[in-house]
Amino acid sequence: MEPHTKMKLECPFCHEPVLDVLWWPSHKAARTSMSAVAKSTTWSRKPEGHELLSEKCPKCGRTASEIERAWRERSKQKVDQKKRLGELKKLGFGGIVRG
Numbered sequence: 001m002e003p004h005t006k007m008k009l010e011c012p013f014c015h016e017p018v019l020d021v022l023w024w025p026s027h028k029a030a031r032t033s034m035s036a037v038a039k040s041t042t043w044s045r046k047p048e049g050h051e052l053l054s055e056k057c058p059k060c061g062r063t064a065s066e067i068e069r070a071w072r073e074r075s076k077q078k079v080d081q082k083k084r085l086g087e088l089k090k091l092g093f094g095g096i097v098r099g
């Protein structure tokens with residue numbers, strides 16, 4: 001696994017890159033179980049993640065809980081697939097899109 005990376009992300013309220021965030025990429029993790037007869041290892045894919053290190057935004061003063069709530073709301077928003085496909089076709093995308 002690649003090491004964790006400390007980076008600056010933009011605040012969802014003031015749109016300034018001032019928030020310190022610890023980010024790690026997606027990776028495979030091994031889990032080992034043992035019994036009297038055999039040993040078994042299973043691999044699973046862990047998603048990428050982040051942890052907000054800043055207590056609040058220095059520009060707008062929003063707290064860490066408000067910033068994380070805004071990030072969760074933004075990630076929950078669904079993309080209208082037909083609208084996105086129309087935009088891609090306007091840009092000249094000629095590939096096949098499979099659901």
